Structures are given as structure tokens and as C-alpha cells.
Amino acid sequence: MRLSALREEDNNNNLLNNLNMIKYSLVMRGEPRHPERPKRAFASAQCIKTLSLEEVARHIRAHGCAYSTGDFIAITKMLAEATAKLLKEGYQVELDDLGKFYITLGCEGAESMEAFQPDRHIKEVRVNWAPGEAFGNMREGVNFEESLKRHTERKLLRAERNGDSILEL
Structure with a gap:
């Protein structure tokens, strides 16, 4: 498969991810208590990116929040500190x-x-x-899309670094 086609497909999928799209990969898992039973296929959620507090603050600000990004960050940090302290006090x-x-x-x-x-x-x-x-119901209004297998993604990155234009799968 051509690397450019894989990358274009991935970029198009990332645009869809902004529309409540959860990517997943399939994994085969057995039951530890019953190793004699056959393994079954399960979906495992894939994270696109970990967003920082600042990125979340900018996202909220861009959607009409009256507080500045700095205000949001300061309040969130104060909330985290207060929550930790109150938990340690038994609340x-x-x-x-x-x-x-x-x-x-x-x-x-x-x-x-x-x-x-x-x-x-x-x-x-x-x-x-x-x-x-x-x-409440995180399943509601969400679409799911199978992502590339992790080993396929690693092969893709390696091929891109090496300047290859075709990837053998």
C-alpha cells in the first residue's frame, strides 16, 4: 500500500475524530481464570493525543468561555490542590x-x-x-472506527523515516 494513501486516510480519519469518533484496535484476550477457553476479540480504545491543561483551556475559551486561558489554568490548579488536601482530610x-x-x-x-x-x-x-x-452515557452519539494495528503504525513510521514510498504489510 502506498504510504501517501495510508497517511491521507489517517488524516481524513483524524478530521472525523473531531465529530465524536473513537478509534479502537482489536486485541485477542483470554480469560485468566479459564485458560482452556478460546481467546475472543475485544476492542481497545486508542488515544489520539493527550491534551495539556493549556490546550483544554484554549478549547474552552474558543467555545465562548468568558474567562481567560490563564484564569482557567489558575482556577483548575487551585481546584486540584484543594481537592487533594480535602481528600487527605477525609472528605x-x-x-x-x-x-x-x-x-x-x-x-x-x-x-x-x-x-x-x-x-x-x-x-x-x-x-x-x-x-x-x-x-452519563458516553456511548450515546459516538461512532467507532478501527485504527491501524500498532505494529502497522510502527512499520509506517519506520518506512516514512527511511524515505520509502511503498509499505509491505
Whole structure:
């Protein structure tokens, strides 16, 4: 397949991604508890790009927000710091449509309640997020598109770096 055709197809697909398009790749997975069962095909979501706070702020600003990008970034950082502090104080933090943040503990079991020592048995504090209403039905209004396999993408990048115009798949 010609590299230019693959790249053009990918660019066209990226334009569609802005219209609620989730890319996925297919992976074969087995059941760890039942290794004798045949593997089955599952979709695995593919990320186009990780957006920075500044990029999200610019996106919100471009869609009619009255606050400046700098204001949004400052408020978001203050919100993150306050949320972390409040979680450490034992609160759950509900942020309306954004959702609720709360903590759980990763522990090693003790022989008895009397033998339990927090410094020894509590191994980690995990921050969890329960989506709010804005994330209600993420499946609704979304289209799905299978993306190139990761090994095909690597071959494509390698061929482009080498200046090849044709890629053997």
C-alpha cells in the first residue's frame, strides 16, 4: 500500500475524530481464570493525543468561555490542590457534572485487628473518580472506527523515516 494513501486516510480519519469518533484496535484476550477457553476479540480504545491543561483551556475559551486561558489554568490548579488536601482530610469531593473524587486504601492484611498497624499494613492511598452527569452515557452519539494495528503504525513510521514510498504489510 502506498504510504501517501495510508497517511491521507489517517488524516481524513483524524478530521472525523473531531465529530465524536473513537478509534479502537482489536486485541485477542483470554480469560485468566479459564485458560482452556478460546481467546475472543475485544476492542481497545486508542488515544489520539493527550491534551495539556493549556490546550483544554484554549478549547474552552474558543467555545465562548468568558474567562481567560490563564484564569482557567489558575482556577483548575487551585481546584486540584484543594481537592487533594480535602481528600487527605477525609472528605469526598463532589464537583457537580465533573463527578466525585474519593479515596480507597491498598492494604496488606494483618493476622488480626489487634495486629494491624497502619504504617506497616496500609501500602497506598488511591484516588478514585466516579463520573458525574456530564459523563452519563458516553456511548450515546459516538461512532467507532478501527485504527491501524500498532505494529502497522510502527512499520509506517519506520518506512516514512527511511524515505520509502511503498509499505509491505
